[in-house]
Amino acid sequence: MNKLRAVALGCAFLCAVPVMGQLDRIPPPSSSNPLTRDVAAIEAGQRRFRQLCSSCHGRDGEGGQGEGQGPNLMNSWEVRRAKDAQLFSAVKNGVKGTLMPAFPLPDQQVWELVGFVRSLNAPANSVSVAGDAAAGEAVFFGKGGCSGCHMIRGRGGYLGPDLSNIGAVRRISELRESIMNPKELPSEGYRPLLLRFSGGRQLKGVAKHYSNWSVQALDENGELHLLRGPAMDNVVFQSKTWMPTDIAQRLTAGEIGNVLAFLSRQSVRPDGEPEPRPRAGGDVR
């Protein structure tokens, strides 16, 4: 209810803008942020966000904790459907009737903030990510050990998800989170297990499919095993995901930034083309 009123007020305010003769300062709603693809601008926006906005919206826009705090600005449908000019106005003029204050900063700085807020809601490949992608590729396939488990365009391992299109389907904040703070509970299709073979040999694997009667396991070499009945005793499920939880300790901040730049550029389709619907069944790659 409150929210609805706030939105209505925001709109009333926007509509009033031309009457107030500020058209030269606030672009019409169709205009878009001139800085969306400018790395330095988005980074400047992020720094300013932490100074001015984090007290209410959280450090990275994840939303404030207390009552009456700023809403989550990440992955927010309201932000996504808002025109750039509306976001611009919300920041520059505040949202009347709510706790969102006005920030009468120079236009350039407001656009930087809008660019940063947009980057929280757009796939990583649609915003510019700072960092050296070529150096990140070297870390991914070298020191970082990522390619031991992840494939990109046919190169790499099998235990983790294929990352060839990851820049098109994840926001940069999500990529950062999966690396810096991976969740221990595995996702469907990546439940970790060990496969024991006669002679004591053992391989890591993930369950692509399992039930009380059978397990379909993909091992670290890319071989698929179907185990039924007594053979299932050779499968030892693990509780924690194979995704390492110590990457933030093993790599420097610069190396992680470079890996993020590299991953953000991984996309199999040119910008703007819609993702195909997932194939029915067959999640085994």
Ligand code: HEC
């Ligand atoms: C004093 C707390 C506070 C501060 C500081 C603050 N905000 Fe907000 N912000 C809010 C609240 C509360 C709302 C929700 C307004 C509403 O109900 O529509 C909001 C809404 C917004 C929205 C609109 C979200 C939407 O759903 O469309 C944007 C964008 C935004 N804030 C960006 C910023 C930026 C950028 C800064 C820093 C320059 C900032 N805010 C600082 C409290 C705050």
Ligand code: HEC
């Ligand atoms: C030992 C295997 C292993 C290694 C090494 C590994 N990962 Fe992972 N990674 C996984 C698994 C398994 C998952 C899926 C976790 C889940 O959701 O259950 C995953 C998930 C991810 C995701 C999330 C993918 C998505 O769909 O959102 C990213 C991003 C990622 N890894 C990046 C990296 C990077 C970067 C490195 C190297 C610094 C790395 N991983 C090293 C196994 C690994």
